[in-house]
Amino acid sequence: MTSRVQKDGFDPWREVAAYQEARNRDWGGRYGATAVFVGSLRDFNQGHPVSGMTLEHYPGMTESYLEKISAEARARWELLDALVIHRYGPLLPGEPIVLVAVWSAHRDAAFAACRYLIDELKTRAPFWKQETTPGGVRWVEENKS
Amino acid sequence: MNVIIVRYFASLRERLGRGEEQVEAEGVSCVADVWSRVSAEPLPANTLVAINQEYASLASIVRAGDEVAFFPPVTGG
Numbered sequence: 001m002t003s004r005v006q007k008d009g010f011d012p013w014r015e016v017a018a019y020q021e022a023r024n025r026d027w028g029g030r031y032g033a034t035a036v037f038v039g040s041l042r043d044f045n046q047g048h049p050v051s052g053m054t055l056e057h058y059p060g061m062t063e064s065y066l067e068k069i070s071a072e073a074r075a076r077w078e079l080l081d082a083l084v085i086h087r088y089g090p091l092l093p094g095e096p097i098v099l100v101a102v103w104s105a106h107r108d109a110a111f112a113a114c115r116y117l118i119d120e121l122k123t124r125a126p127f128w129k130q131e132t133t134p135g136g137v138r139w140v141e142e143n144k145s
Numbered sequence: 146m147n148v149i150i151v152r153y154f155a156s157l158r159e160r161l162g163r164g165e166e167q168v169e170a171e172g173v174s175c176v177a178d179v180w181s182r183v184s185a186e187p188l189p190a191n192t193l194v195a196i197n198q199e200y201a202s203l204a205s206i207v208r209a210g211d212e213v214a215f216f217p218p219v220t221g222g
Contacts, residue, residue: 056154
């Protein structure tokens with residue numbers, strides 16, 4: 001299980017491929033299912049255009065909650081591994097914000113754990129989005145979607 | 146250490162005009178006491194709190210040396 005919070009942009013598909021390549025020996029080739037969720041910055045929100053975003057986080061607490069949530073998923077489903085990467089700092093529309101990838105023997109556990117990880121991350125990991133819109137910057141108040 | 150470290154994030158940090166400060170631990174027993182030391186205003190609705198980077202409640206016990214954080218609902222992902 002690996003989780004990472006970073007300022008630099010990343011390519012989620014390369015990350016998934018590289019992680020799988022590096023870890024497959026430990027997994028003994030037992031994975032039969034990989035579920036991946038990628039969240040990217042939209043260029044609109046609640047009916048207005050968005051030209052950029054800045055993500056603030058609580059260093060330390062963010063990392064520890066990503067670890068906690070991963071450990072919970074591992075306790076609940078039979079997983080081989082999981083990879084979570086989340087950006088902070090300035091982002092442009094189209095850029096990936098978050099990657100959640102889960103490997104397991106079967107699809108049910110992979111889908112369920114992937115969903116759990118992103119849903120729990122959204123409600124518990126201390127990140128805050130500030131959007132740049134034509135009317136100026138504004139804090140996103142709620143995680144609706 | 147006879148102080149409590151208090152931290153604020155996002156819109157609450159901007160509203161207060163500061164990200165971090167220290168308050169004297171003497172006379173402080175719970176998170177609600179910390180807030181009343183740092184602001185005369187009521188705590189904004191929906192504010193979340195953490196002690197030493199773990200979610201807590203307004204009634205949670207605070208000790209000298211603790212880090213207490215106040216922040217709006219999280220919006221990551």
